[in-house]
Amino acid sequence: MSIRKHALKIRCLGLALFIIVSVASSQQKNSLSDQIEKYQNIAQRLLEQGLRELPSYSILEKITSVGHRLPGSPGAAAAVELTRQIMMEMGLKNVHLEPTTVPHWVRGPEEEALMISSVLGDHALSTAAIGGSAATHEDGLSAQVIEVKDFSELERLKESAAGKIIFFNVKMEPGTLNTFSAYGKAAAYRVRGAVEAAKRGAAFALVRSPTTANDDFPHTGMMSYEPGIPKIPAACISTQGADLLSRSLKLDPDLRLFIRFHCQNLPPVRSYNVIGDLPGYEKPEEIILLGGHLDSWDLSPGAHDDGAGCAHALSALYLIKALDLRPKRTIRAVMFMNEEFGGSGGCDYAVSDKRANEKHILAVESDRGGFLPLGIGINADDPTLNWMQKWMPIFQSIQIHWIRKGGGGVDIAPLAEQGTVLGGLIPDSQRYFDVHHSGRDTLDAVHPRELELGTIALSLLAYIVSEEGLGPHMK
Ligand SMILES: [Zn+2]
8 A cells, every 4th residue: 555545544544533523422412412401391390390389388387387306305206207297298108217316405494694793783694505514503603704715715814714604705707708617616615615614623614606696696506525524514695695795894804694504414315317218210229318407406496407408308309209200219308317416317327227228329418508509519529520510501590500519417427438429408608607506597587489499409409310320430
């Protein structure tokens, strides 16, 4: 073969290869755009059905109607039975309860905090014991107050701490856009304040509520004790109460606080996670889990935290069913118990014998309130994230702006060991900590359409992953 002929043959081969690659890639593009069109139609139907009917809000109404759902409380037990009933009425399959042991702390009948000053007179402060706190003596406790702005200041003032009330007046940083990260820093004083104060001989830890709100509602939450360190009681006060106390201490450093709590740590009790499925018709053993936690703090019915997450998960399955969509893989709703008081429900779910023949490919938690959803966080490697992101045009059509690395949560975290990809619905966070763990977390703080948009996003996500999986690399 002449050199010219040889060159011509190579050019022809190159051209043929180019045509094959181009055809294949345009076929891929066509099939991707066909898929996107198909799911966009489904997204539109989910959107219309959800916004017209608002099933999430009516479920949330029922959940909050039982009152607060502190682990071990009658409200928590009632919510277990209620959500089991809702799952049955929805026609979910495999509806069942899985046991978990939960702490049983009760707040007791009255909580008092009175500022007593010969200069300024007496003022009652709005206060709430922190979850798990020991009680004061039944006659109460009266002591002087030392205000500190962080743990280092406590260390500097430790010589004068004995027998006193340590007042951690630490603001949740308002300059931080991500309120969850500001909350994490401020809440450290609620969690560790009692231990750090007790190490310096103090009698009580009083903590400024970690909240963005300027109001008179105390915000409770979890705290911890340490072996070998005296278990002194601890409470939160409202932001307005903290400002008043701080101003008053400047005018009268000798003022005293009288505090009385009757809270009790009772023996742990048995409670349950509640589980229901839309079974997959092709790969029933592969699970896409949507979850929220059924328990709440006891100062309100926990509408945003986390009645909203439970309503999201339940209603997402309801919408998929209402559209007669049969998933290839199983889509499961889990109402986790006891996220707030140690996360036992999530731990027990992950290690239950019932998981033996199941493979959780994706678990998505909603535990950031029922506010307007912005995006979806997926804690996955880059190929999985890229696979998810190719569906973005569909999510944008329902006003979900991004799919990013991140997400997850306390209840689903134990599934990571099994190789489950974890995710979370991410709503706007600017108002969440106004109500979080306080008396303001009530049904009227939730907007029905904002709540429903979260459900629609989760139903779409679960349905697409049930059909398409998480990419060819995940086989
Ligand atoms: Zn929560």
